Amino acid sequence: MxxxxxxxxxxxxxxxxxxxxxxxxxxxxxxxxxxxxxxxxxxxxxxxxxxxxxxxxxxxxxxxxxxxxxxxxxxxxxxxxxxxFWYFLVKKNAPETIAEMDFSPNDSVIEIKNTSGKSQNIPMEDGSIVILQKNSSISYPEHFGKKNRLVYLHGEAFFQIKRNPAKPFIVSTGTLVTKVLGTSFTIKSYDESASVEVQVKTGRVSVYEGAANNVVNRNGVILTPNQKIVFDKKSKKIELSIIENPMLVIPVSETEHGFTFSEVPVKHVFSALEKSYGIDIVLENDSTDSCLFTGDLNGLSLFQQLDLICQSANITYERRGTALFVQGAGCGD
Incomplete structure (x- = not known):
């Protein structure tokens, strides 16, 4: 059951x-x-x-x-x-919990297990789409309740959620809860794994420790595009970082130079990347002030772009949490 x-x-x-x-x-x-x-x-x-x-x-x-x-x-x-999980919000003046299973006892429960060798697209009644990966399962009521859209996930899935501010979409893995209004994100939560991972593609996602019935959100974070968390099930620690392959959050055409630069100050190039990917790039000193960059960064990943820029300007970068920090000798006089 x-x-x-x-x-x-x-x-x-x-x-x-x-x-x-x-x-x-x-x-x-x-x-x-x-x-x-x-x-x-x-x-x-x-x-x-x-x-x-x-x-x-x-x-x-x-x-x-x-x-x-x-x-x-x-x-x-x-x-x-x-x-x-559903029960305690049905009483007047009940302490608000993050997830309420407010379906009718007569509602059917849908449980889908992907035993195939490829991903499976699952349309929700609210217009949301779930892409369920192999060896994963998801369960949810045939009709969502009046106050939220709650599903349970075991394994991995990509969620593309239709926005509804009045009815948040909630994914429970048992150890971690992800709550959104309308966005797209990936959750990896296999029973045999020591950790749970959440990655955000678009929008903002609230992630916190515990089951869906927690009265208080504990040990939680807000994720934005190109950010991820890894939650260690044993230590209960959350590690916040940048995803491995950040995607553009705004079109390149909306930046001042696009991704083609000619004798542009390096700090302006970093500003263009920062805006395009929604990732903070921190210049730890003024060593890049005299550096100019010429090159075409189109078709490259963010980290390939950074490698090329840093190589030309005699600087380096490192990832710390959800930001990139730039340092080094720079171009000199």
Whole structure:
């Protein structure tokens, strides 16, 4: 049973629309998967607590056994926050969580596993497109809820999201949550991998640690085009950097010189690249002030362009986080 199916079953259980088989499944799950106490609403605790207690009383005799089982009742009540991603926003004045699974129990759950040797295009009902890579899977409701568009990813996929400020698109990998309004980005999150990677192509992306039900966004960053993060699952550390092959964020024609330069100050060439790729290029000293550059940078990647410029001006560059830092002796007198 995938995460959506489980939560649908839990929602039916809370609404009293469950079958005997579904009730047995929920109770067995709570018993075999105890979790730490987390804040939940008292009425929700009461619903689960009363039903489980009723079940226990029906099958046991005597107070001692009930006393021994009370920790189990507490664990069952507290599990809502961990697994009921959708549930806590449906109550008035509930603390806002980043993701709410607000679908109907009658909605179908779509789970797609790409077992082929090539990528698979998946159209969403909102007009978004997901390109699912091989050995990856994605699950989502047939109809998105009223407040967000939540999907679960295992593996790798490229997302091209249709903009909707009123309903953010949220991707949960279990350890990392990515939230956008409308943009394009790639997520790599394989179960066997020690890390999760998010790369942004267009727009702005919010990425933070945790499951989709976190009340507070912890250990998070905002990514812009040509930036990526690598999240270490064990250490919980986020490393922010530039992607391996940055793409243009504005057309070359909108820069002053395009990518063809003739006796142009090197610092102006760097400014053109900075604008074209949306990446900060920091000149750590004035060694390039007297340097001029002549050349055609069209058809080259950003780092090939930088190599050519630096070679001509006797300088070097290095990547630090999401910026490029330029230093060196320069052209001299």
């Amino acid at each position: 995938n995460q959506y199916d489980f939560q649908k079953t839990l929602k039916k259980y809370l609404a009293g629309q469950h079958t005997q088989e579904e009730e047995d499944f929920i109770l067995d799950h709570f018993k075999n998967n105890p979790m730490q106490e987390m804040p939940v609403f008292e009425d929700e605790k009461a619903v689960i607590g009363k039903r489980i207690k009723k079940k226990l009383v029906a099958n046991t005799i005597g107070e001692p056994l009930l006393i021994r089982l009370r920790p189990y009742l507490a664990a069952a009540a507290s599990i809502l926050v961990v697994l009921g």
